[in-house]
Amino acid sequence: MTKLPEKPTYFEAQQWASFCLKTATLPVDSGRFLLLGLSQLDQTQLLVHYREQLPAALWQAYQAAIKRVVAGEPAQYVLGRAPFYGLELDVTPAVLIPRVETEELVDWLLTDEADVTDLSVLDVGTGSGAIALALKQEQPNWQLTASDISAAALTVAEANAARLNLTVSFQQSDLFAQLGDQRYDVIVSNPPYIAENEKPVMDASVLNYEPQQALFAEHDGLAIYEQLARQVASHLTAHGRLYLEFGYHQGPAIQALFATALPEATVTLRQDMAGHDRMLRVVL
Structure with missing residues (x-):
């Protein structure tokens, strides 16, 4: 130097x-x-x-x-901090660093539901709490629940909620396994979606420091979406909505997955600011 x-x-x-x-x-x-x-x-x-x-x-x-x-x-x-949707979040290697693409997912949901003052929302795989806390900050009357399989991640998320004075319910759960039969108006998730064979082209700082459990999924990165497609309808209210983020090349596969699993639903892809398919909305 x-x-x-x-x-x-x-x-x-x-x-x-x-x-x-x-x-x-x-x-x-x-x-x-x-x-x-x-x-x-x-x-x-x-x-x-x-x-x-x-x-x-x-x-x-x-x-x-x-x-x-x-x-x-x-x-x-x-x-030890990262910005997200106007908030400053504590981050540790137990959680992914929030990305700007996920802010676009939050923005889509908030825009769709701008006039709804009473909404129950579940953030699956909350990590640092980024999505749930951003939604609660913008819509204080919504009821937010945030889940994660990682106890260490939930510790970070709960600390962020306390510091920001935002009321969110936290639950350790592997997807819906520990959430009982509760139904939500909206479910949102930025789950692990990277395939193991993508490691050679990934940034070293991501591979060496960010939590592997929050990055990688089996079946070419589609495993969590396959589970969500099978299970999500039983955890949504009538006409409930699901919002998801995914990898830039996964759009067609994920759209087909949900269209097949939920043939009566309306499945919509959305591009990010870079012009890539990166988000999906499912309306029952």
């Missing part, structure tokens, strides 16, 4: 971080993300302070954080 003065300004520190990240062929925006998070400044405040000297403790912490990212660790895990 390139050397810097012992007492750099905020601007010089960020320039140093950008050089280090660019040299490692990593996204340079991680440098600003970490500087904002560690300094607890917002973007405007950072600009105001750009020519001021970093406090010594912050400079030491920033150097250590950048070195961890250069070594391959995701910046969100280094900071």
Whole structure:
């Protein structure tokens, strides 16, 4: 890593971080993300302070954080926080880092149900709680339940709910196995959907740090969708809706899967901002 003065300004520190990240062929925006998070400044405040000297403790912490990212660790895990739909969520290696594509799934659901003030919603495979907490933040009167097979993930999600003062019910469950006969108006999920044979083309930081259980599924990544297609109707109310995220190349297979399993339902694919089929809605 390139050397810097012992007492750099905020601007010089960020320039140093950008050089280090660019040299490692990593996204340079991680440098600003970490500087904002560690300094607890917002973007405007950072600009105001750009020519001021970093406090010594912050400079030491920033150097250590950048070195961890250069070594391959995701910046969100280094900071312990990740943004999602206007929220700041705690994240650990027990949960996936929330992605912007999942914000689009949340937005689709909120747009469809914008005028419904009383709704029961289940978030299957909640991880950090991202989907459930974003929905509760936007629609405080909805009844949100969030489930996950991982006790460690639920610990993170529950801590996020408590810190954000959002009331969500959490339940450890393998899909619907521990949820009884409860029915919901809406079920939403971003389940594991990556096939094992995709590992060679995946980013090393994802493979090395993010939870494998939340990434990979059998049957070419379709195993969870196959279970959902078989079971979801018995957990939805009449005219209930299912919203799903999936991999960019899985749209035709998943659409066919639900159209076959639920022939009376209306199955709709939706593209993400990049123009890929990434979301599906099933209306009973």
